[in-house]
Amino acid sequence: MGDYDEEKRVKAPNKNLSSLDVDIFHHLGINSKCKHFNNIFSDIKFVCMGGSHKRMGYLAQYVADELKIDIPAGCALTNISHQTDRYVMFKAGPVLCVNHGIGVNSTMVVLHEVIKALHYSQASDVHVFRVGTSGGLGLEPGTVVLTSEALDGCLRNFLEVPILGEMVKKPSKLDGQLNNKLLQCALKDDDFQIILGKTICAWDFYEGQGRLDGAVCEYDEEKKMNFLKKAYDFGVRNLEMEALAFGYLCSQANISSAVVCCTYLDRFKGDQVTASHETLAKWQDRPIRVVVRYMKQYLNIRV
Template identity: 45%
Template sequence: MELDDRDLDSGQKHYKHVERLPSVVESDCEIEKEFANLSIMNLNRHLAVLENDYLYHISLEKSERLRKAFSDVKFVCMGGSPKRMHQFAHYIKEEIGFQLPIGVALQNISEESDRYAMYKIGPVISVNHGIGCPSISILLNELIKLIHYAGCKDVTFFRIGTCGGVGVEPGTIVVTSEAVDGMFRAEYRQIVLGKEQVRKTKCDEKLVQEIVDIGKKFENKEGIEKVTSGKTLCANDFYEGQGRLDGAFCDYNAEEKMGFLRKCRDNEIKNIEMESLCFSGLLNYANIRAAVICVTLVDRLNGDQVVSHDLNLQFQERPFKLVAKYIKEQLKTK
């Protein structure tokens, strides 16, 4: 790996809470000063009074060593599968020409936690987020704290993955313009202390357009094909929530399923997956630039199941290539 184990704290220490009432935290001048210049919006002010903060699920701890190791991060790339993000780590390493020290190989920084697999390749983090909003929510909380503790500036987050298309050909890359729930609401809803909290999920228009423009520039070249943008429906599960007929439970018929999918298409939804709502909602709330870039494995208007495993593997590489092109162009200007 790029990081020497000695550059990171052991990750086995527990942080200590400093018992202070929220009203006191709010009025503390030093904390107000610290939070006034943050690019991350709505950051938890209680973080300022933690002696230590152990990022449990990625096995890292707030420290000066962490700051030195991660302060250069500019891009955080997230995808569902640990294997896929390991592949992306090696791919982006070659694409940006990053050289590891002699005798050092890419290794999972978060191996001790056994929850997520994370790799650092110079200014790029590659990490898997698991399946669904709860899993990606945990990781986003700790990654946002990581870039805060490391003092990172102008960081862009990407979710790169696979999805089901709605009225688009398999192999199409969809850049999400806005994530919606199963009721077509562009809102990430979460129950906090017995109350529903709502966060908007519209994606950064400028970033979406920049990525689409790069996609069009390289369309039908270097493995990048059929790039578009549109709304993404984020479901809470893979089967009923996505209107499939092949789950263990199904209390609707084929006609009702098709009616729902046609309604999705009529509402400008281009694809369906399971993480975009939380991803866009939390990063939007934090004022961090972010984009969801997924390749469609099937057109749900024509069926539920992926036909070819080999074609699936080939399609999965397309978001890699598009994001790599964007990162390379950005690094040229920095």
């Protein structure tokens, strides 16, 4: 495992935090002075996040098995955030598994609190991964896309947030070097591709992603296709709803981050996800398989 490096320490850039005697993480159901707080967060090297709370326990167990993390008999992985129903959080050795819900707003809430916990515990050299799903553009469904650049629905590479009555532009930057290392984790016998591409981080699943099948839609098929073709020509290869938040908050806190998503469909060919549950479950495992390969390399565990 990597040694402690002060220059790589997680640093929440908010001077107001120093005035707090105790910081209450309302949405995680813990606080900065709860029992075992530093033991939970200080040795974290990887944070894996996905939308579904049901997937996080499975994800933590998969990580524990793959990294050969010893879980004592009778001590099953437990939800650290059991005092709240907003989010769940599991720890498997140096890996924290947390759900982020759907969309930038939900993601920002939990990321703020996770980053503060890592900051207080002086965690160092932390990698944050969003491992999830997306709609693809011109790709075979099941392809894994590494986000090279996160864009909003207007193809701008920043997050615009209303703060104190003003719209503030927040830069969003993911780690290109980490993406390159993840690309190198492809194996010859993989039955899927891993590619780099820009990602649209939309505000919602329907109109925000140019779908025609929402409850409300004020554009037609031609306008939809014109926009998707424009996005494709601009380098966009998938659409989801969280990447801008990861790129903004993680880069501000000195954290290396990557968004690793499989595609469920090709949006040029339709709007609805029609693959079977079994196929979707298979595809959904692909991003974490890639990320765990990187973890093994980092931890010097034989792949």
